[in-house]
Amino acid sequence: MQQTKGFTIKAEERQSWGSITMVWIGAMICVPALMIGGMIGAGLSLGAAALAITVGYLLICLFMSFMGMHACDTGMPTAVMAGGALGELGAKYIISTILAISCVGWFGIQAAVCGSSFSTMVADMSGVTIPVWLSSVVWGAVMLLTACFRFSGLKWLNKIAVPLLGLVLAYTLIYNIASGNGTALIGYQPAAPMDLVSGISLTVGSFVVAAAISGDYCRFAKSRGDVVKSSILGVLPAGLIVLMLGGILAICTGSYDISVFLSTAGLPMIGLCALILATWTTNVSNAYSGGLALSVLLGQDEKQSQLTTAVAGAIGTVLAAVGILNSIQGFLSLLSAIVPALMGVMIADYWILGKGKVENFAIRKGFYLPGVIAFALGALVACVTGGTFATIPGLSFLNLPFFIGPINGILVALIVYVPLAKLGPKPAESLS
Template sequence: MSDSNENVKWFSLASIWFGGMVSVPSLLIGSTLIAALSFQFTLLAGLIGFGFVVLFMSFLSIASVEKRKNTVSLASSSFGTLGANIIVGLVIGISTLGWFGIQSNIAGASFSKIILEMSGTDIPVWLSSAFWGLVMIVTAVFGFKYLKWLNYIAVPALTVLLIYGLMVTFQAHSFDEVLNFRPTQPMPLFQAIGFTIGFVAVGGVISPDYNRFAATKKDAVLGSIIGIIPSAICLLAVGAIFAITQNTYDIVEIFSSLGYPFFAMSTLILATWTTNVVNIYSSGLAFTNLIGFKESSRSKVTLVVGLVGIGLAIIGILTYFMGFITILTIAITPIAGVMIADYFLSKTYSDNPQKLNWKGIVSWLSGVVLMLVMTSDIKNILGIVVAAICYVLLQKIVK
């Protein structure tokens, strides 16, 4: 890596994270949470959850700038080279594959809705999901270099649609209606916080892949804070407002009811298309590295992994959205705990890691098991803490 690559300023990093946040899943978080929380508590859950992820993301970013290393290379000290490849690779591969299934499902449902409203033809959602999933896989395999042109259209189109949607919404509804909304089946706040943590946890753990190029540690931290928190909170709020005023928590129904359904649903498909190509590309790359194949095999692996993702879309993974996010929270956050403990707390980081570091693997598992067996909703925050403490203790006790 040349020095010229290591001078990225905070606003450039912020724009990368901002682009990742302006997406349909960010709205989906808001519309999902508002089903069980008031508007004020939805925002509070988002602020605490996103802030928590940005906090551990900042620690990882500082380490990545100091060492100029990506996530897997940094994790190799605490998990061992093989352990980091397997654990981090599997988590990234499976999580991005799950997101691919969810977004293919959204695109499919939107497409079926467009066709039904325009022609009266009722195409099954599973068939539309399979079709759009295939289009996205082909784009990832053969047309990834053209993705930026799709992004140039999708991000502004989605932004315009959301602004228009808010204008239409507040012509017919008052903001008091939003503030006075009360759900019929409330959710504990800590459970909601865990949900928001899970949404951005993958980005938090893989942040060294991007933030290692920051000019300074301050640039890396500032870019993360400014790029994620404001945009994530705003989109969560918009998703919640639409869900309250349109009287549905179904993101496809919400977009359909905003007026100009063809434009709205087309934008929804385009926005999911751009983010989903990145999902399946990242998943294919993660599994290629995990299996130990050469870079030349990435296209074939992406195709196979993508077909699995289409299978998830066909069975309707969108209906298991909350369960999927919960799994992400449980599996991902303890990884950050172990890496932070290794670098900052026990100060045992090594540039020449062993092949397998059982202390890191056991510590990660301790955080995962705690979050699986503990019934209190505070477990969503404790997992990362327990993994870190366990690693520090093991380093002190076992030499």
């Protein structure tokens, strides 16, 4: 299959597990993660929050490991591998479209957040007013240039960003405790308690889309063991630390806002750098994965992915600059809720029916109906049980909360796929 060959990486492109771990750590240290931690901290005791975060990220690591080992075996990114479970056209027109729109949209939102925060903090420090649209364009362009260097650019950015961000957040925590704000932690009880499952659900939801596209990065691993190590060590410790920091600082300062965290510690300039880097390391991943998905959608191979990455990031930056992203954030949230079900059909196809053997894996022709049906049912269940429809006018009657929406979607897709696939086209009808 021409397109598959164009996306399969070579042996010399493989990276150490440490490099991939740094990419995941960089993705974990971001503004949304601190905010999610603040929300969990506001609803649970610190002990319960730590338990919810740990369980949530263990679930993420489990699914990431299966997706990552699949990618490591085949050397393919997620949007191409999906052709095994959904067929070549299913992966191209359904999954690639969803992933491309999601990644482009969230790139724009992150660029807008960065631009707005940059303009606000510069105005506070110097009195100079920089239009938010201009800040969004400038930082969107800077992030995009890094993404166009493909994996190597992301790897080196994280080696710079992660230690600095870690030091700034550690200093901010120590400062708040030493200044007396830490007294709020003594005997802390949340004013509006949430249950443990809700805390786990928030944790899972914060990174489940990244787990679904983890193959884009784990395909560079040298072995399955390296995939597991990089997934667990890159997500669990960093995720637990960042979300707990978000929760603790939210309790100490009374706000989820990272700019408030940093201003209370008297670090306006360093804080500004930390905020930009926190957005940067996350947003480069959005542009990179969006570019790969767009390449698949347009029928190009990875040699053209730098161009499609540039296109994806440019579209996201324009959306940020013109300020229309607020009106489509609900739509992007809907797409993000749909994506996890992809893991269910892919894990079922490769690990259950294919027994985890690369020689049993093949990209099927056209649209593979068992995979498309199972994916659609899983996505619907994830949205209905995960609260996705709660804020969408006219669809709120479909809100039936139960357990953890993304996990429900993954499990339903997996369970439905197996019997349907046994009745569907056999490997002989697949593309080689």
